[in-house]
Amino acid sequence: MKEHLQELLATALKRLFADAGVEHAATIQLDPTKDAKFGDFQSNLALQLAKPLGKPPRMIAEALVKMLPDSTRVARIEIAGPGFINFFLAPAAFQAVVAEIIEQGEDYGCDRSGNKGRIMVEFVSANPTGPMHVGHGRGAAYGDSISKLLAATGWQVWREYYINDAGRQVDILALSVWVRYLELCGENVPLPQRAYPAEYIRKTAQVLHSEHGDGLRFPAATVLDDLPQEPIPGPADSEQEKAAAKTGQETYMDALIVRAKTLLGERYELIRKAALTDQLAAIRKTLADFNVEFDQWSSERELVDSGFVSTALTRLEQMNLTYEKDGALWMRTEQYGDEKDRVLIKADGSATYFCNDLAYHVNKLDRGYPTLMDVWGADHHGYIARVRAAIEALTQRKDALNVQLIQFVTLSSGRMGKRSGNFVTLQDLVDEAGTDATRFFYLTRSHDQHLEFDIDLARSQSNDNPVYYVQYAHARICRVFEQLVEKGGDWDPLTAKLTLHRLTNEHEKTLLTLLNRYPDMLERAASAYTPHTVVFFLKDLAEALHGYYNVHRFLVEDDPELQAARLALIAATGTVIRAGLKILGVSAPEKM
RNA sequence: GCCCUUGUAGCUCAGGGGAUAGAGCAUCCGCCUCCUAAGCGGAGGGUCGCAGGUUCGAUUCCUGCCAAGGGCACCA
Numbered sequence: 001m002k003e004h005l006q007e008l009l010a011t012a013l014k015r016l017f018a019d020a021g022v023e024h025a026a027t028i029q030l031d032p033t034k035d036a037k038f039g040d041f042q043s044n045l046a047l048q049l050a051k052p053l054g055k056p057p058r059m060i061a062e063a064l065v066k067m068l069p070d071s072t073r074v075a076r077i078e079i080a081g082p083g084f085i086n087f088f089l090a091p092a093a094f095q096a097v098v099a100e101i102i103e104q105g106e107d108y109g110c111d112r113s114g115n116k117g118r119i120m121v122e123f124v125s126a127n128p129t130g131p132m133h134v135g136h137g138r139g140a141a142y143g144d145s146i147s148k149l150l151a152a153t154g155w156q157v158w159r160e161y162y163i164n165d166a167g168r169q170v171d172i173l174a175l176s177v178w179v180r181y182l183e184l185c186g187e188n189v190p191l192p193q194r195a196y197p198a199e200y201i202r203k204t205a206q207v208l209h210s211e212h213g214d215g216l217r218f219p220a221a222t223v224l225d226d227l228p229q230e231p232i233p234g235p236a237d238s239e240q241e242k243a244a245a246k247t248g249q250e251t252y253m254d255a256l257i258v259r260a261k262t263l264l265g266e267r268y269e270l271i272r273k274a275a276l277t278d279q280l281a282a283i284r285k286t287l288a289d290f291n292v293e294f295d296q297w298s299s300e301r302e303l304v305d306s307g308f309v310s311t312a313l314t315r316l317e318q319m320n321l322t323y324e325k326d327g328a329l330w331m332r333t334e335q336y337g338d339e340k341d342r343v344l345i346k347a348d349g350s351a352t353y354f355c356n357d358l359a360y361h362v363n364k365l366d367r368g369y370p371t372l373m374d375v376w377g378a379d380h381h382g383y384i385a386r387v388r389a390a391i392e393a394l395t396q397r398k399d400a401l402n403v404q405l406i407q408f409v410t411l412s413s414g415r416m417g418k419r420s421g422n423f424v425t426l427q428d429l430v431d432e433a434g435t436d437a438t439r440f441f442y443l444t445r446s447h448d449q450h451l452e453f454d455i456d457l458a459r460s461q462s463n464d465n466p467v468y469y470v471q472y473a474h475a476r477i478c479r480v481f482e483q484l485v486e487k488g489g490d491w492d493p494l495t496a497k498l499t500l501h502r503l504t505n506e507h508e509k510t511l512l513t514l515l516n517r518y519p520d521m522l523e524r525a526a527s528a529y530t531p532h533t534v535v536f537f538l539k540d541l542a543e544a545l546h547g548y549y550n551v552h553r554f555l556v557e558d559d560p561e562l563q564a565a566r567l568a569l570i571a572a573t574g575t576v577i578r579a580g581l582k583i584l585g586v587s588a589p590e591k592m
Numbered sequence: 593g594c595c596c597u598u599g600u601a602g603c604u605c606a607g608g609g610g611a612u613a614g615a616g617c618a619u620c621c622g623c624c625u626c627c628u629a630a631g632c633g634g635a636g637g638g639u640c641g642c643a644g645g646u647u648c649g650a651u652u653c654c655u656g657c658c659a660a661g662g663g664c665a666c667c668a
Contacts, residue, residue, distance in 0.1 A: 031608070044610060050648055057648070081611045082648075127668070167668050250667090328666055339595085339664080346666040353668045381596050382663040407597065408661070412604090444616095445605070448597060450661065452604065457617085463630040466616065472630050483627050524608075536606060539615075550623090550632040592630065 001516065004073060005041055005087055006030050012067040013045070016060075019067075022053065032517060036506075039078060039086035040094075040513065046083040057083030094512040095500035101515060101572035102493045106579040109519030111154040118156045119402075120364050121147045123375035124287070125162040128279040129173045130196060132286055134409045134453060135377055137426040141442035141585065142406055143375040144292045145531035148583045153526040158369065159294045162360060165276055166300040167353060171257045172196065173279070174272040178216070178260055180205035181271070187220040192230060194253040204278045208271065216271065218263050227255055286427045291435050291585045300356050303363065309351065312359040313344065321393050331358075336389035354383075358390050365395065373402040381405060404529055409451045424455075433458040436586045440467035443531050443584055466539070470577065471589055473542035477574040478590040480554050484567070487555070491567045499565035507548035508566075511573055514541050518576055531584065538580045545573055 009028045030043045046061035053060060061079045068077065073093040078086045101108045123143025126136045143159070151157045164170075176195040180202050183189070191197060208216065231248035233241055261268050287293075303309055313329075316322050321332050327347035334341045344355040364372050372391070376383070384403050391401040411424055429438055437458045444466065445451045457464060484491060503512065518537070525533035554570055556563045578588040 029609095031610085033611095034607095034614095035611080038611075042610085044649090047610080047648060084611075129668095164668070169668055326666080330666095343666045348666080350666090352666065357668095378597070378662055380663085385595090405597080405662095449605080450598065454604075454617095457604090461630085464617070465630080468630045469616090472628080476628065476631085480627050487627095528608095532606085536615085539606095543615090546631055547633090549627080550629095553627065555627055592628075 001073070001089070001093060002030055002041065002520070004071070005043075008068050008071060008074075009043060009045060009064070009085075011069050012064045015067040016063055020053070032513075033086065036509070036513075038080060038084070039088040041087040041089075043085045043087075044083075046079075046085060050083070061085050091504065092501065094509070094516060095503055097512060097516045098500055098503070098568050098572045099497040101575050102497070102568060106575055106582065108575065108579065109522050110152040110579075112152070113154055114156040116154040116156075117371065118158065118369050119150060119371040119373055120158045120160060120367075120369040121150070121373045121375065122160045122162055122364075123147075124292070125164070126283060127164050127169055128276055128283060129169050130198060130279065131200065131282055132426040134411060134424050134426055134429055135406075137290065137429060137438065138409050138442045138447070138451060139375050139377060139406045140287060140290055140292045140426070141439045142404070142447050142531060144585050145439075145443055145534075145583055146373070146375070146404070146526075146529055148585075149522070149526045149531055149534070152583065153523055155526075158296070160364075161294045161297045162357075163280065163297055163299045163301075164353075166304055166356060168254075168257075170272060170276060172253060173201075173275045174268065175253070175257050175260055176201045177204045177208065177275045178264075178271050181208050181216060182218070182220065182223070184209045185214055185217045187217065187223070189220045189223050190230075192253050192256060193232065193249045200278070200282065201275075204275050207278075208274055212270075216264065216267055223256075223259060223263065227259065228252060282427070286425075286430065289430050289435065290426065291439070298360065298363075300360065303360055304351070304356060308363060309356055309359040312362045313355070315362070316344075316394075319393070321390075331390060331393075333386050333389035333393070336392045338385045338389040342386050342390075354386060358387065361387065361391060361401075362394065365391075365400070370395075370397075370400060371402060372400060373404065375404045375406060378405045378407045402529075404447065406447050407450045409453050411453050411455055429455070429458075436471070437465055437467045439585045440470075440535065444535050446530060446532050467586065468592070469546075470538045470542045470581065471586070472592055473545040474574055474577045474581070474588045475590060475592040476549055477545070477570045477577075480567070480570060484555060489555070489563075491564060491571075493568065493571070496564040496568035499561045500568065502562045502565040503569055505552070507544065507551060508569060510544045511541075511548060511569060514544055515572060515576055518580075534580050534583055538577060538584075541573065541577060541580070545570070545577075 006028050009030070013028065027048075028043065028045060029048070030041050033039055033042050046057045046064060049055075049060050050057040058079060061083045065077050065079060065085060073090050075088045075090045078088070080086050121143060124132070124136055124140045126132050132140075147157045147159050172194065173196060176191070176197075179189050179191050179195060184205055228248075228251075230252045231245040233245035237245070264271070313322070316331060322344065323330055323332065328343045329345035330341045331344050332341055342354055343352050344358070345351055361372060374387075384405075388401050388403070392398055433441075433455065441453060441458050442451070463469075481491070503509075514537070521533060521537045525531060525537075548570075552566070554563070554566045556566070581588045
């Protein structure tokens with residue numbers, strides 16, 4: 001429809017220029033109007049041309065309108081305000097969308113061709129060292145919805161979770177479990193300051209203890225033999241002293257890890273694996289409860305063990321992208337926009353996180369995904385430049401990596417006020433508020449906006465909870481069709497299509513306008529990577545439905561033609577609500 | 593110090609260079625004999641952080657300043 005009007009304007013413009021004997025490159029801008037009194041579409045073309053043509057905009061508008069070709073889809077055209085050209089469409093042009101939606105179902109407005117190519121979306125990728133918190137939840141909701149949105153607008157999407165199971169934090173996790181295990185054996189090894197103190201660590205330790213008895217036990221004196229005292233800063237210490245203590249604690253932690261590996265030998269791997277398995281199982285359960293799925297879970301450790309990381313390093317060397325300095329291997333990221341070059345292999349011979357992560361990205365490219373989307377927490381901002389630089393060096397393309405940063409989440413509630421989101425797990429949130437309310441909440445804000453999550457509101461089963469507003473519209477539509485059957489009536493989509501000209505009142509017009517905008521809205525949301533656009537659209541659609549419902553009856557027994565038309569309209573509305581909610585990962589209940 | 597994000601109604605936030613800046617919550621007033629009142633209609637509430645610039649037109653784009661949050665490792 002929009003294209004059609006643009007063509008009309010282009011023709012008029014050509015004629016105008018021919019008449020006046022001038023050339024000017026004007027982009028034909030056409031926008032949906034905000035207010036129905038300005039018609040359905042508006043163009044500011046005449047305003048743009050006022051200066052280059054040296055004539056008042058209203059005069060240009062009049063000339064343009066005169067030159068516009070006739071179209072059956074346009075009811076009338078008005079010139080308004082400073083020189084806007086407002087198009088009022090013929091009702092039939094709007095009504096046709098109902099038939100289209102009934103035919104195409106939930107795929108209406110979608111492009112399932114996959115013509116835009118393959119894209120890999122990596123999201124969540126939370127460290128498997130503890131439960132996911134509400135910040136991860138936001139990334140999960142966003143990543144899942146943007147994937148669905150991209151898949152609905154012409155992309156072939158592959159979703160992945162990168163498991164960071166090779167770094168030091170996993171050793172810390174394993175050690176934490178072991179200390180708790182020793183505790184169960186009756187050994188007094190104090191939990192290091194830098195270890196994970198949480199309850200879930202004990203559970204793994206208990207399972208280990210029941211399965212292996214004292215098989216992993218060593219006397220506390222042996223474990224702590226020769227180890228330095230762990231520094232614990234007092235409250236009166238200066239910032240400097242506290243920082244020094246922290247460094248000391250890290251050193252102590254590392255020494256303890258080495259001790260564990262030495263004493264346990266191959267048995268260390270047993271503990272490591274048990275800890276990882278438990279954490280990953282918890283994460284998988286939470287994500288499943290949250291209605292988030294992945295095509296693949298990729299392990300960092302497997303990437304290392306399979307030799308892929310060294311292969312990737314060799315390739316970087318061959319491309320002359322690396323060099324040695326101070327005993328470390330560096331990558332030349334600075335010449336690709338990073339603020340400095342970065343270390344891949346440390347002087348002690350171990351790989352940096354960046355090294356393995358980069359290899360993982362190389363792996364993604366190798367698997368045939370020219371576009372990589374990474375959904376990261378806002379705290380990873382400083383990390384973008386180096387990965388982007390590295391990917392550009394490898395692909396010679398600036399657009400190969402698409403990073404979406406998700407801003408922080410703070411929790412609030414009437415009783416507790418603001419508090420940090422890191423201390424509430426996503427599992428708790430989903431258990432208490434439910435997947436629908438939680439996901440809807442997350443996606444109601446733009447992802448680059450800090451989010452204040454009102455737990456009490458999400459939890460409330462009352463009309464205050466915004467998710468119900470949209471779901472209720474859907475349930476109401478379903479109820480009407482239920483009533484129809486109860487009354488012994490029937491409704492045939494094929495014949496209903498012939499009745500659409502009866503949809504003429506204001507409420508019907510509003511709904512038709514919104515339904516017509518759905519495809520455009522999807523495309524806009526996808527290309528701007530903003531699932532929240534879908535949320536706001538659905539709220540508008542639900543509002544239009546509720547208003548309609550309140551004023552008009554859909555089951556009009558004395559006018560079968562009108563009834564058929566209205567049922568067609570609300571059936572189409574229901575379909576679009578369902579499709580939209582599906583993109584958000586929210587259910588569309590038939591009863592509430 | 594440098595980099596990124598944000599600043600819009602009492603609160604939480606939408607807003608695609610356009611006409612009179614919107615929604616939800618909160619406050620106030622109405623609407624169920626009728627397909628679900630988890631709904632609808634109405635009222636009040638604004639220096640779009642501040643100052644410049646670009647433009648016919650700026651909440652929107654650019655620059656500076658102020659404020660909030662985050663980031664600046666041979667950590668992960």
